[in-house]
Amino acid sequence: MPQGEFTLTRYPRLKKDALRAWDAADEYLLQRLAEEGLPAATPNLLVLNDSFGALCAALAQYRPQLWSDSHLAQQGALENFSDNDLDPADLRLLSSLREPDGKIDLLLVRIPKQLAFLEDQLYRVRPHLHAGSRIFGAGMVKDIHTSTLQLFERIIGPTSTSLARKRARLIFCQFDGTSDPGQSPYPTQYQLEHTDCCLLNHANVFSRDNLDIGTRFLLEHIPASDAPLKTADLGCGNGVIGIAAAKRNPAAELFFVDESYMAVESARANFAAVFGAERAARFQVGDGLADCETASLDLVLNNPPFHRERAVDGDAPGRMFKQAEAALKRSGELWVVGNRHLNHQAKLKRLFGHCEEVASNSKFVVLKAVKG
Numbered sequence: 001m002p003q004g005e006f007t008l009t010r011y012p013r014l015k016k017d018a019l020r021a022w023d024a025a026d027e028y029l030l031q032r033l034a035e036e037g038l039p040a041a042t043p044n045l046l047v048l049n050d051s052f053g054a055l056c057a058a059l060a061q062y063r064p065q066l067w068s069d070s071h072l073a074q075q076g077a078l079e080n081f082s083d084n085d086l087d088p089a090d091l092r093l094l095s096s097l098r099e100p101d102g103k104i105d106l107l108l109v110r111i112p113k114q115l116a117f118l119e120d121q122l123y124r125v126r127p128h129l130h131a132g133s134r135i136f137g138a139g140m141v142k143d144i145h146t147s148t149l150q151l152f153e154r155i156i157g158p159t160s161t162s163l164a165r166k167r168a169r170l171i172f173c174q175f176d177g178t179s180d181p182g183q184s185p186y187p188t189q190y191q192l193e194h195t196d197c198c199l200l201n202h203a204n205v206f207s208r209d210n211l212d213i214g215t216r217f218l219l220e221h222i223p224a225s226d227a228p229l230k231t232a233d234l235g236c237g238n239g240v241i242g243i244a245a246a247k248r249n250p251a252a253e254l255f256f257v258d259e260s261y262m263a264v265e266s267a268r269a270n271f272a273a274v275f276g277a278e279r280a281a282r283f284q285v286g287d288g289l290a291d292c293e294t295a296s297l298d299l300v301l302n303n304p305p306f307h308r309e310r311a312v313d314g315d316a317p318g319r320m321f322k323q324a325e326a327a328l329k330r331s332g333e334l335w336v337v338g339n340r341h342l343n344h345q346a347k348l349k350r351l352f353g354h355c356e357e358v359a360s361n362s363k364f365v366v367l368k369a370v371k372g
Helices: 026-036 055-056 071-083 115-128 146-155 215-217 241-250 259-280 315-327 344-352
Strands: 044-049 065-068 092-095 105-112 129-139 159-161 168-173 186-191 200-201 230-234 253-256 281-285 297-302 327-340 355-360 364-370
Touching: 026 055, 026 105, 026 129, 026 168, 044 115, 044 364, 055 071, 055 186, 065 071, 071 092, 105 115, 115 129, 129 364, 146 159, 146 168, 146 355, 200 259, 215 241, 215 327, 215 364, 230 241, 230 315, 241 253, 241 259, 241 297, 253 259, 259 281, 315 344, 327 344, 344 364
Parallel strands: 044 065, 044 105, 065 092, 105 129, 230 253, 230 297, 253 281, 297 327
Antiparallel strands: 129 168, 159 168, 186 200, 327 364, 355 364
């Protein structure tokens, strides 16, 4: 790129990963910045949703703030900084729920998969813009729609787009400090069916508007016990699986973990709303159970994702299953729900030596694997 040559790797790092850690939208944006002589000498630079640090690495000399909802994206950016002999201290990491530092001179937005998440981010960043802020969006053509441009126009100000190049497109936006976009609608809530429980959901939480059908099926089969089971809701989302487990296992210790900051904060709020001060639980943003103490858990509940950003990530469930196997005590149980076509059974049998089908319907299967 005009800013230099960089070697980038996706994260988590896999031996046979055929996907690149950047795309044509990153290239297009960096080329455009170089053509315009940007950034300026000492800008306050904010980058949104840089999945593996391609933009931040190219602009490392300006000490960018990386604003992300993904712990894995942040770790990927840090590793790519180190691999390219860039100082990780020059990358200022912000979670999606933190306020950016200061007024933003240059804002770079990689368009996220969820339109609601983009809307939430634009509302959050607006108070940090000023009349001289330069604002660029970037994404593949298939991901930039009229609704995307309307969000920029309504929340930030006048918006236009570039011509497409290598199926990528840029968005140009000018801050209008006189406009009033109203209040952000996030977080939102919905009532859990057949209960009096109202679940809070931040903008980037999976199945934000209603209970997804896979989770609904698992909820029907969560095991119950009076034993003090150490239980993890792995990939917890808004925490509904762990909350159901807590109700059916009144003596259990609950651990909620997800790589999304918004998911963990939603789970924390929902658990507190259901149990108040009567019951405590542990919440962590991280790489699944990678940091969990070995042989420390009795029960792991998991509705694993199989997408990372817009790419199918067939390795994500397997990584979660391996983490669960390591974290489980002997005779500990991993319960998994998934689409039938994903064939989680094969992965679990290779890892645990066996796999029991607890329940199934036309779309989903609930599986149980016991650590020997």
